Amino acid sequence: MSQAPSRPRKFVLGHLLGLLVVAAAAHVLTVWALPRLIMAEVLRVTRTEGSTSADGVLRPPPADHTARRIVMPSPDLLYATCSLDLSERPAQITANIDYPRYWSIALYAANSDNFLVRNDREHGARPLRWMIVSRDSVSPVPETRNVEVIEAPGTRVLLLMRMLLPEDAAGRAAAEAARQTLRCG
Amino acid sequence: MSKARWVALYAMAVLVGIGSAWLWLTRVGPSGIDAGVWRVNLLAGSPNADAYTRARVALGALLALDRRETLYYIARTDERGEPLRAQCRYRVSGPTPAARWWSITAYDEDFFLFENAARRYSVNVETAPRDAQGEMAFEVGPAAANGTTADLPTTGDGSLLLTLRLYNPAVSLQRAPDSLVAPRIESVGNCG
Numbered sequence: 001m002s003q004a005p006s007r008p009r010k011f012v013l014g015h016l017l018g019l020l021v022v023a024a025a026a027h028v029l030t031v032w033a034l035p036r037l038i039m040a041e042v043l044r045v046t047r048t049e050g051s052t053s054a055d056g057v058l059r060p061p062p063a064d065h066t067a068r069r070i071v072m073p074s075p076d077l078l079y080a081t082c083s084l085d086l087s088e089r090p091a092q093i094t095a096n097i098d099y100p101r102y103w104s105i106a107l108y109a110a111n112s113d114n115f116l117v118r119n120d121r122e123h124g125a126r127p128l129r130w131m132i133v134s135r136d137s138v139s140p141v142p143e144t145r146n147v148e149v150i151e152a153p154g155t156r157v158l159l160l161m162r163m164l165l166p167e168d169a170a171g172r173a174a175a176e177a178a179r180q181t182l183r184c185g
Numbered sequence: 186m187s188k189a190r191w192v193a194l195y196a197m198a199v200l201v202g203i204g205s206a207w208l209w210l211t212r213v214g215p216s217g218i219d220a221g222v223w224r225v226n227l228l229a230g231s232p233n234a235d236a237y238t239r240a241r242v243a244l245g246a247l248l249a250l251d252r253r254e255t256l257y258y259i260a261r262t263d264e265r266g267e268p269l270r271a272q273c274r275y276r277v278s279g280p281t282p283a284a285r286w287w288s289i290t291a292y293d294e295d296f297f298l299f300e301n302a303a304r305r306y307s308v309n310v311e312t313a314p315r316d317a318q319g320e321m322a323f324e325v326g327p328a329a330a331n332g333t334t335a336d337l338p339t340t341g342d343g344s345l346l347l348t349l350r351l352y353n354p355a356v357s358l359q360r361a362p363d364s365l366v367a368p369r370i371e372s373v374g375n376c377g
Contacts, residue, residue, distance in 0.1 A: 015191060019198040026202025031210065031236050035243035042247070064304060071296035072246050072348060075306035076288045102286055102352055106250055112243050114230035117254050119353070153232075160248055164286060164352075167312060 035112040043110070043156055045069065047083035056184045057082050062165055078175045080161040082184035086134035087155040090141065092185045093130040095161075097123075099178040101171070102164040107132070110156040132157060159184060210240050221367030222266075223258035223349060245296055252359050256284075258349040263370045269345040271299070273376040274326030274335060277347070279368035281321065283358055284351035286310055289368070291325055291337045294344035301338035308336060321368060329374075 050058035058081045063073035084091040097103055097120070104119040105128070129147045134155045141149060161182055163175045216238070217226035228234040229242045230249035242249055249257060262268055263275060277289065288309035293299050298306045308314070308323055314336055316322040323336035325347065339345055349368065351358065358365055 015194075019194060022195055023198040023202040023205070026199045027206045028202075028236075030203045030206035031240045034206075034210070034240045038243045038247060063298065064306065065298045065300040068297050070247055071244070072290075072292055073298065074288070074350065075290065075298060076309050104250070104254060106248070106254075108248060109232075112230075112239060112247060113232040113234070114249065114251055115232055117250055119254065121353070158248070 036110060039108070039110050039112045039158065040156075042070070043083045043158055046081045046158065047085075050082060050184075055182070057182050059179060074162075076165055078163040078165045078172075078179055080163075080179045080182050082159040082182075084132060084152075084157040084159060084184065085155065086132060086137060086152060086157060089139065090131045090133040090137075090149075091157070092147075093128065093132060093159065093183070094185075095128040095182045097128065097178045097181060098125065099163060099174060101166065101175070102162075103178065104162050106160045106162070107150070107152065108158040108160065109153050111154075113153070115153060116150060206240075210237065210244060218363050220258060220363050220365040222262050222264060222370055223260045223365070223367045225252075225256050225258045225362045227252050227362065229257060252354070252362070254353065256351040256354045256358060256362055258351070258362075258365065258367070260347040260349070260370055261344070263372050265372070267372065269347065269370070270342065270376060271339040271345045272327055272342045273345075274324060274329070274373050276322070276324050276371050276373045277368050278316070278322040278371075279320060280366050281310070281319075282349070282351050282365060283355035285353035287349065287351050289313070289321075289337070290348050290350070291339055292346040292348060293339075293341065294346070296346070299339050299341075301334070301340065303334060303338060305334075305336065305338060324373065 046058050050056050060079055062078055063075045067073045099120065102120060104117055106114050106117040109115050130150055131144055131147050132150045132152050133141050135151050135153055136155055161179060163179055165172060165175055217224040226238060228238045229246060230251050234242065246257060260269065269275065271293065288307045290307040291299055313321045314323040325337040326335045326339055328334045328338065347370065
């Protein structure tokens with residue numbers, strides 16, 4: 001006939017189980033939180049530095065060895081970024097991109113997921129008019145015409161525009177002119 | 186055992202949890218599909234990514250695009266299975282990938298670009314040196330003893346990472362990324 005564990009033994013076993021649960025919870029929380037913390041910092045820096053331009057867009061120079069903010073930058077692309085806060089109102093995005101090479105505009109959620117991307121072939125040469133609204137927003141979506149309404153998962157969104165950067169000076173000037181048309185409001 | 190010791194043990198359990206997550210994310214190789222020595226993760230940037238993939242992408246390839254837009258193949262070893270090192274010279278060769286546009290970029294072990302006076306950080310469909318058959322053929326590594334620089338210069342003695350980006354890859358590659366006829370990475374000469 002087996003005896004029930006003594007009280008001190010129960011106490012130690014309970015704590016050992018507690019230690020395992022705490023370690024596992026810390027492990028899972030770290031994996032879950034890392035992309036969100038990194039994105040929060042990217043959104044914060046983009047918002048801070050983008051606020052110095054009148055249109056809220058951050059336009060960094062082409063990536064070289066001194067670009068050390070976003071890992072694995074592509075030196076072949078010209079970027080433009082906006083940090084969007086949809087908590088109080090939708091974001092209005094406009095651009096008139098007349099550029100004969102690859103470009104795309106991607107939207108990233110606060111957990112780093114790329115929930116939308118549109119490239120030059122898909123969009124064509126027509127003006128880009130987007131209204132980005134949060135799925136979490138309780139505010140009614142304003143009436144709009146000729147504007148594409150895009151739903152975002154959450155209230156914080158990073159917009160990233162990529163433009164293929166050629167070697168020649170004329171092509172680079174065309175890329176720069178095209179990215180200057182982006183407005184985030 | 187005193188209460189203070191239990192508190193210390195619980196604090197240590199938290200550190201073990203955080204440390205094990207960090208080691209798993211940074212030391213265990215990412216999952217994915219292989220094409221030669223190149224590995225591609227089809228969930229990079231995807232809302233369908235699992236938590237580990239999302240965390241690894243945030244640490245090493247933040248703001249990736251989904252596979253319909255871009256496939257990111259990453260090589261960390263040469264054809265013999267030896268880890269790529271910045272102080273070694275490699276020849277990269279192979280047919281043109283089936284994509285609208287492609288590039289190969291060299292990254293230092295911290296995932297940033299190598300400093301070099303020539304400011305050459307990548308080769309792409311327009312700039313890649315080619316052989317007589319029209320296939321890409323170029324060298325990655327430090328300057329040779331006679332002073333000649335590689336097409337993709339590296340510096341230092343840390344790890345080297347090569348990333349092949351395929352923009353708007355062919356549908357066949359999107360469906361079967363392992364069907365890529367992957368560029369070969371072969372060590373040439375001695376390491377410096």
